[in-house]
Amino acid sequence: MIHEEISELLATYALDAVVSAECADIEAHLERCPRCRGELDAYRDVAAALGNSAAPLPEGLWLSIVSRLPDSNEEPSPMPRLFHDAVNGTDAARPRQRHLSSRARFGVVGSILGAAAAAAAAAALLAFGLLNAGHTPAPVQAAPAAPASGVVAALETPGHKVINLGNGSARAVAQFVLAGGRGYLVSSKLPALGRSETYQLWGVVNGQPISLGLLGQSPSGSVFTLAGSAASSQLRITVEPSGGSVVPSGALVASGLV
Amino acid sequence: MHDSGEASDAQLVTAIARYSEAALAEVYRRHGGAVFGLAKRVLSNATEAEDVTQEIFLRLWNQPDRFDASRGSLRSYLLAQSHARSVDSVRSLSSRRRRENSDVDRTATAAYDLQHEVWDLSLADQVASAMNELPKEERQVIELAYFEGYTYVEVAQLLRQPEGTVKSRIRNGMRRMRAALVEAGVQGVDAS
Numbered sequence: 001m002i003h004e005e006i007s008e009l010l011a012t013y014a015l016d017a018v019v020s021a022e023c024a025d026i027e028a029h030l031e032r033c034p035r036c037r038g039e040l041d042a043y044r045d046v047a048a049a050l051g052n053s054a055a056p057l058p059e060g061l062w063l064s065i066v067s068r069l070p071d072s073n074e075e076p077s078p079m080p081r082l083f084h085d086a087v088n089g090t091d092a093a094r095p096r097q098r099h100l101s102s103r104a105r106f107g108v109v110g111s112i113l114g115a116a117a118a119a120a121a122a123a124a125l126l127a128f129g130l131l132n133a134g135h136t137p138a139p140v141q142a143a144p145a146a147p148a149s150g151v152v153a154a155l156e157t158p159g160h161k162v163i164n165l166g167n168g169s170a171r172a173v174a175q176f177v178l179a180g181g182r183g184y185l186v187s188s189k190l191p192a193l194g195r196s197e198t199y200q201l202w203g204v205v206n207g208q209p210i211s212l213g214l215l216g217q218s219p220s221g222s223v224f225t226l227a228g229s230a231a232s233s234q235l236r237i238t239v240e241p242s243g244g245s246v247v248p249s250g251a252l253v254a255s256g257l258v
Numbered sequence: 259m260h261d262s263g264e265a266s267d268a269q270l271v272t273a274i275a276r277y278s279e280a281a282l283a284e285v286y287r288r289h290g291g292a293v294f295g296l297a298k299r300v301l302s303n304a305t306e307a308e309d310v311t312q313e314i315f316l317r318l319w320n321q322p323d324r325f326d327a328s329r330g331s332l333r334s335y336l337l338a339q340s341h342a343r344s345v346d347s348v349r350s351l352s353s354r355r356r357r358e359n360s361d362v363d364r365t366a367t368a369a370y371d372l373q374h375e376v377w378d379l380s381l382a383d384q385v386a387s388a389m390n391e392l393p394k395e396e397r398q399v400i401e402l403a404y405f406e407g408y409t410y411v412e413v414a415q416l417l418r419q420p421e422g423t424v425k426s427r428i429r430n431g432m433r434r435m436r437a438a439l440v441e442a443g444v445q446g447v448d449a450s
Contacts, residue, residue, distance in 0.1 A: 011432040012410050012425055016345045017403035019411055041329050046436045048334035049385050050404055051341055055295025061308050062286055065315050069279065162383070 001025045006036060014043035154179035163235055165254035173254045174219065174237060178226060183235075185215065185222040190253060192218040193239060200240045202248060203232030203258075214244045232258050267332035275322040282319055289333050290315070293340045300344035300407055310343045341404070348407035388438035396431030399424050 001009075001022075006029045012018050013026050030037050154160055160179035164172035174188045190199060199215035201224065213224045215237065226232070234257055239250040265273070265284065273281035293314050297307035314336060318325070325335050389397055402413045410428060414421040 008425055008429065011429040012403065014432070015400065015403045015428065016342050017408065017410050017413070017428070019409050037329075042436060043432050044338055045330060045334055046432050046439065047341065047404065048330075048337040049381065049439055050389075050400070050435070051296035051299070051337045052292050052333070052385065053295040053299065053382055055291050055298060057290050057294055057311075058304065058308055061294070061311060062283070062290070064308070065282075065286070065312050066279065068312065068316055069282075069319060 001029070003029070003033065003036070006030075006033075007039065010036060010040050011043045014040055014047045154182065154184055161258060163256045163258055165235055165237060165256035167254050174256075176235060176256075178258065181226050183212070183224050183226050185219060185224075187221075188215075188219040190215075190219055190237070196242050197239050197250075198242050198244060199237050199253070200244050200248070200250075202236040202238065204234040204236065205232050209236060209248050211244065211246070214240075234258060268327045271318075271322050271325050271327070271332065274319060282315065285318065285332065285336075286315060289336050292333060293336050296337055296340045297344045299405055300341065301347060306347060307344070310340055310347065313343060314339050345407040384439065384442045385435075388435050388442065391438060392431050392434055396427045396434065399427045400431045400435075403428060 006026055009018055009022065009026060013023075018026065030040065154177045157179035160177060163176040163178060165174040165176070166172055173190055175186050177184045177186055185201075193199065195217065198217060199219050201212040201215055202209040203212050203226070204210075210232075212226070212235075213222075215222060234255060236248070236252055237254040238245075238248045238252050240248070241250075265281070267285070267288070270281045270285050274285070290311065294307055294311045297310040298304055301307050301310070317339065318336070325332060329335075389400075392400070398417070399410075399413050402408050402416065403410060408416065410424045411421055413419075414424045417424070
């Protein structure tokens, strides 16, 4: 096949929908044509987006994968060092070695099984009663962690909303799920603040920002109530003094439409 | 100092090349749900999707060098592998028996990553929106090819359309999708 014929087939090839007899010609052409490789990569990004969906992983699947990895008698290297080395390249010349014992494997498994719980364990119940602009916002309370099932239930609630809060340079620096009168901060890429400051979350109702609570210096998972502010058209995060503010006074670091 | 949760996908693959199971575990945490979800969507069978997911992660463990970060995200790479393997499986099943043996409703609960699930849901909304904007003819051929595992020749037979028409619709649809996703700020599917 000539270049034009291959080029016409690349989108179909990215969907794995060419007939097998054509694959060899396409792959041989890709080896020598950087333009087609670039075009294929672009189509594959689209295909990956099409196929990108959230699916709960079956219990036991990870154990099954781990059980099929080659076994070893060597002791594991501690994780932090591995990644430190990977970043700095200090052990780049080290040959690939098998080094994890079964015991270590199950430690890893344990960390995976705890991932969902860990996401929730980081959660702190935000102070309620912050919905009137005349009240002084209460600081974050050291409250029981919200169960992971709460976020899962929110995601399964009909009409739930996933809100990405972005800033000028990033599309999503914080992600929230809103459902059933509650909101959940699920992830945040906001940098840690000093002790004298805190992130504060606001809901915009009829054009007026109303405090939904303090997110602390290094936000992770949090849950807050939307009672009385369900009509928020926008969520915003600002940097405020550590005690919080009645009205936004600091820098707006993220916002997103509800 | 980095831990697995902070490492980039490329760093994780580097660590996997050094036999770090913790790195593989982190990749599984980040992308396992998407790999499994796509396989289940194509195969309509959770058990077979588990087999595909296992195979994809074992392949990453055994051949980490096959991932080329300069050609796309790890998520895209793993999804491409999952899709190709699933389609192979679908085409090997006699009379596409998967359609009669569907168990897509099987419940499965385990460790999955809320942060990435939310990201995936957000991305899925944008992709669904972009798909809905496509002309029906383009959307139809892409869905039959990608999610049902038909070749373009089979799609042409199903729709009684010339093969050239199907190829053109797939290409035009994919281009339109790409433009819509780029406009929406979705470039690749790297959720890390």
